[in-house]
Amino acid sequence: MAAQTVASTTNPLTSVDLGPAAALSCRECGHRVALGPVFACEECFGPLEIAYDFSAYDTEDLRKRIEAGPANIWRYAPLLPVPADVAEKPNINPGWTKLVKADNLAGELGVTGGLYVKDDSGNPTHSFKDRVVAQALEAARVFGFTTLSCSSTGNLAGAVGAAAARAGFRSCVFIPHDLEQGKVVMAAVYGGELVGIEGNYDDVNRFCSELIGDPAGEGWGFVNVNLRPYYAEGSKTLAYEICEQLGWRLPDQLVVPIASGSQLTKIDKGLQELIKLGLVEDKPYKIFGAQAEGCSPVSVAFKAGQDVVRPQKPDTIAKSLAIGNPADGPYVLDIARRTGGAVEDVNDEQIVDAIKLLARTEGIFAETAGGVTVGVTRKLIENGVLDPTLTTVVLNTGDGLKTLDAVAGTGLTATIRPNLDSFREAGLV
Amino acid sequence: MAAQTVASTTNPLTSVDLGPAAALSCRECGHRVALGPVFACEECFGPLEIAYDFSAYDTEDLRKRIEAGPANIWRYAPLLPVPADVAEKPNINPGWTKLVKADNLAGELGVTGGLYVKDDSGNPTHSFKDRVVAQALEAARVFGFTTLSCSSTGNLAGAVGAAAARAGFRSCVFIPHDLEQGKVVMAAVYGGELVGIEGNYDDVNRFCSELIGDPAGEGWGFVNVNLRPYYAEGSKTLAYEICEQLGWRLPDQLVVPIASGSQLTKIDKGLQELIKLGLVEDKPYKIFGAQAEGCSPVSVAFKAGQDVVRPQKPDTIAKSLAIGNPADGPYVLDIARRTGGAVEDVNDEQIVDAIKLLARTEGIFAETAGGVTVGVTRKLIENGVLDPTLTTVVLNTGDGLKTLDAVAGTGLTATIRPNLDSFREAGLV
Structure with a gap:
């Protein structure tokens, strides 16, 4: 198991500012470790998730603070693993959808x-992926990553590309090499690296796991792998x-x-x-x-x-x-x-x-x-x-x-010549 | 000139409730007529636009009213040709974009x-077309139209289709018959009638003008023709x-x-x-x-x-x-x-x-x-x-x-095999 994938109690990242996020906690055995770019428990290999300290909040104060917040997910910053000043950082600010x-x-x-x-x-x-990527991006900033990455077959690639572009991160996204042209364009237009993998989505995933444990992946935040505990909270x-x-x-x-x-x-x-x-x-x-x-x-x-x-x-x-x-x-x-x-x-x-x-x-x-x-x-x-x-x-x-x-089967009700007789013949009135 | 295209001072629609909209006024000669589904001045054939009565507004009251309004264009209802209760009607509620x-x-x-x-x-x-269609829809409701229509080559067709669907109007949209498949699907998916015209966009427009003056077009609100004065205000x-x-x-x-x-x-x-x-x-x-x-x-x-x-x-x-x-x-x-x-x-x-x-x-x-x-x-x-x-x-x-x-020229930075050696050879690290 590579160095960054399993939490260690000697993890040096003990004093990062991610707002109310207090620690990472194993969903299986409850083992707690310091906040860091890790996703699997060192005790039982269970998934890590964010544990919060909400003890200081007064209900009505919190409600007022939320209601006075911006028309995006950062109105809930007090309940998310992000710094208190998150709304002032460059982010694509998703959420507050209809x-x-x-x-x-x-x-x-x-x-x-x-x-x-x-x-x-x-x-x-x-897509909803903007919500989760926005969290991963803030964690990546705090942990000092400079490249944002993921494996994807579509929505996530676009969300990572856009978020990285605006936040000034390099991005490198991995997709199966034979995706539909539309999805490739959507993922590529933001100007990050877009790498096609000869293989299916499982091959892409496996490759990303390898890359995290390799020096070549140093400084890389994979939103849905080593940043997954933060990402998921979105x-x-x-x-x-x-x-x-x-x-x-x-x-x-x-x-x-x-x-x-x-x-x-x-x-x-x-x-x-x-x-x-x-x-x-x-x-x-x-x-x-x-x-x-x-x-x-x-x-x-x-x-x-x-x-x-x-x-x-x-x-x-x-x-x-x-x-x-x-x-x-x-x-x-x-x-x-x-x-x-x-x-x-x-x-x-x-x-x-x-x-x-x-x-x-x-x-x-x-x-x-x-x-x-x-x-x-x-x-x-x-x-x-x-x-x-x-x-x-x-x-x-x-x-x-x-x-x-x-x-794609949806289409024209009728095709007519540009005159009223032809329109009447089509039986639409 | 067909009956509905030119305003008449004997127009029966003198008491419609479109909020602060007081009349239609010719942009060329200033001639005023009652609010109705007309778009050209009977005096000079100039374009009609909405004239408002804002005289009752107090600046700070108005500002507060706007700021307390919904996160869409209806926060500005006091400044638009729509009834005061517009936000409660079924509409796709565009606006308040980032x-x-x-x-x-x-x-x-x-x-x-x-x-x-x-x-x-x-x-x-x-697209911004949702803003203008939303106004036309409210005018169509007030004028008793039951079908919403337009000529379009893309964005407008989708906006009309969606707005009509939600508001319970029939829609019938006219497009050139040879549009790209994607645009056809977008326009058709909302379930309205979508008619392809054998001809170019000019032919489509000409046909729509003919239809407005014909009994076949009775009860039809063409958002960008006979409802244009309302539409444009969006x-x-x-x-x-x-x-x-x-x-x-x-x-x-x-x-x-x-x-x-x-x-x-x-x-x-x-x-x-x-x-x-x-x-x-x-x-x-x-x-x-x-x-x-x-x-x-x-x-x-x-x-x-x-x-x-x-x-x-x-x-x-x-x-x-x-x-x-x-x-x-x-x-x-x-x-x-x-x-x-x-x-x-x-x-x-x-x-x-x-x-x-x-x-x-x-x-x-x-x-x-x-x-x-x-x-x-x-x-x-x-x-x-x-x-x-x-x-x-x-x-x-x-x-x-x-x-x-x-x-479409945007695409993959590199294609690699799913292993680290292949990744290193691509020169991305």
Whole structure:
């Protein structure tokens, strides 16, 4: 195991300023170490996550401070592993995206308790990845990294490229060499290094792990590897925003997509923090996980009543969710069961139908991951699992412009000559 | 001339509630008529625009009301032709996009007085068109239209489709039949009618004018034709937001793209309103217009010292600005000259360079229109026309994801095998 991957209690980084972040704590054994660019426990190899010290906060002071903050994720700086002056540093400042009251969609799905879409396509590079990269970037700054890196198949590459450009970091992003041209352009336009790896996404990942342990990777912050504990916390901001936008109130039900599962677990963590801090009234909520049938390891385990997630080889149009061996799968199962939620999946046809349904009812053009959550919501209602009389929030984590192929069959209603007779013949009036 | 195109003093629509909008007023002869779905003066065929009654407003009350408003254009409802309760109606709620302090770009361009990018790619369908369509939609609601329509080659089609879907309107959008597949998909996904016209954009426009005067077009609101006076006012919100985001202060210089020229003239109108209402301190400001060399009728006229704009046949990658006969060209010339600004153009290569410059310095991926404004800013500084010691705001009105072809040459830095030796050979460390 390479020097930087496992935490050591002799880690020299004991006095970094990352706001309320107090230490790294192992999610398996609870072992605590100093804040540093490490992600696996030295005792049990479990995943490390941020432990906070929120003890000094007064609830109403904190609420006022948040409400007076900027219209981006930094309004929640007191609850994130970032310095207090984070909003003044160059960052692409994602977040505070729209929570859309989706009355038309609710009508179609028969939801009477209030249906909302949290639309993260409004972020700077149009996916929720801007939230997590923004955290990783601040950690990279504090730890003295000069290059920002990641393995990616799309959204993350663009988010890292953009964030690094604005913050003055070098970036070097690794992708499979045969990605679609559109995704390559999106990742390359910010001017960082973009390296194609001859192999699939697993090969890219393996290579990145090798690079972290090598002198060639010195000074490199891999947002989703050695900076992962910081990176992952960015998803908490989805929970904070949803509750604040509901008027500091917990929703009854949330439908969240599952790729690695990290986002779902951090949304739960964020909701629990709001309860403990007194910012929302404690009450039960259910978290539902959504997968594509072509990559449904967590859904399969959930339905089989298992605690173990058996890896799958992904085959789905929902490429941003296509992680066959999701690291946080077991934690997702635990949260879905503990909160009374569920994990469900939909097939590619249902994903496309759901993208079109959301577009035609609410004017929101979601990427395939949004088709997965809307499709799963519909299925869960039809199956009587999701209660349509309760307040429900569905996440859309990306933008339809990035997955145009999914709805490529959509096109012209009619083609006419430029005159009224031809128009009348088309039968549109 | 068809019944609905020219205002009549006997127009029955005298008591519609469009907030502070008091009447339609001819920009040429000043003739006033009642608010209605008309766009040309019955006296002189000049363009009609909204005349307001702001007389009841107290400056500080108004400022507080705006600041307490929603994080979208409806915070400025008291200054727009919309009902007071507009924020409660289903609308895609654009605006309040980021004003990015572009210090890296300023460094490259040598701007020392503060350089800002107003980034309208953050709107719901990722272009400034959402602002204008949102106004047209509210007018359509008040006038009892049930179908929303337009002629478009891209951004506008998506904005109309999305807004109509959410508001429960039928939509029917007309485009040239041979548009790029991506733009067709974007326009079609919201489920409205999308009609391809065998012909070019001029043929589409001509057909729409015919349809307005025909019974087949009854009940149809064409956002950029019979609703144009309302539609155009949406661009004022760019001026409002820029000033509020600067701390209720006028910038010294603005660089604005020119298609029809409407946006630039309405930004000037918005700035003048803020001055008259006392919301900003009066001081000189300069407005610069930006065109692509391949469609530069206003720039050519400006440089030749002419008042008349001679139409051009467009040939540029900046398709969203490719209006060869810009309706508001003469007004743009007047504003540029009156404020001490200028109109300049850049060629396709300079547009692409500027897109990349903005991406690599600020992490903002602009569409070609953003390449035009950034490129023109650079050229104006190099030519000594724009003063780099003054506060300058550059508009980016759209999203690079919609014009990927412009930077299609951008790609992989290197392709390697998944091992460290191959990585070292690539010379990236």
